Amino acid sequence: MELSCLRAIILVNNLLKEKHEDVFMSILKLLLILMVLSVFVSPIFVLKAYALSQDVASSVVSQAEQVLVSAYEAVLEAEQAGGNVSGLLARLNEAGQLLSQARVSYRVGDFDGAVGFANLCSEIGKGVQVEAYGFRSLASEGVVQRFRWTMIGSILGVTIIFGASFLGWRVFRQRYYQRVLRMKPEVVSDES
């Protein structure tokens, strides 16, 4: 009785073992299929991610370029208004260097580097633009003030010249008449 029971247990155990092995084998097969699939599918995801980062980098670099151009145009306006822009140009040069590095990084495929440099460039560019607008309005005010004082000076100068000339002419004319009146007519004998 005991022997038959033991046999039964061994039989059940073997059956379970076989079933486990089957399950294990099927999991292994599934894993193998998944691995093979991933080998073929992963490049698609990698390429997609690469293209995505390339697109992002391209857009960020283009944006930085636009910010730098806007900042430069603001500096030009400040310069035309008569402001001293040498400090702003020094900062624009810093930003320009960063943009060059961003472009070069992009060209060699370092998109993360390109984004980093471009963001730094944008930051400086925006700061310069704000300062340039301030410079421009200050310079414009200065120009208006200078124009006002120059015009007042010119008007005063012209008035003084006209007045002095008028008075001078009157005095001169009076003296001229007096000189003419003091002249004595001379009688010249006609010897012919």
Add this chain to the structure above:
Amino acid sequence: MNLEDYRTLFAATTLGLVLIAALPTVSMVVSFPIGAERFSELWVLGPTHMAEGYPFNVRVGEQYSLFVGVGNHMGYSAYYLVYVKFRNQTQPLPDTLNAVPSSLPPLYEFRAFVLDGGTWEAQLIFTFIGVSHLGNSSFVSEMSINDVVFSVDCYSGWDFENRGFYYQLFFELWLYDASLQRFQYHNRFVGIWLNMTS
């Protein structure tokens, strides 16, 4: 001189003085054209910051240094772009007659904002990384400029007349045109010839 002559003299002198007094104000309103020619300069200096000692016989792995500079005489603060390009003897240079840049892609670039009457300078350090020689031809696959490695892929045949494998590193000057809102080739370029020895 009679009184009429004196009056004319007085009137002319007064008019002259009035014009002199009004000139500062007039000059602020009316802008007179400046006769000076507007132009930009582009130069390359050797490693000692002089127009000498330019690298010529170059080899793999060695570092070479140059200085590139820009001078602004445009009458305003200008925004420049300097492209660094590399070519062999047969590849195109910029066309100065038609003001067309070289069609070769740029490797490196510099951007410079220069005050009117001011100058700008930057250093360029370059090294050849991948160079191979096969019979009568040499091939440069990679070079680094300011620590950035570029794929060049440029062949050069043996120049029997000048006895060497010649390449040229050249710089193109571009100027930002605010009215067009883009860079335009400024019709200036400079370059140095390099003989790849090994």
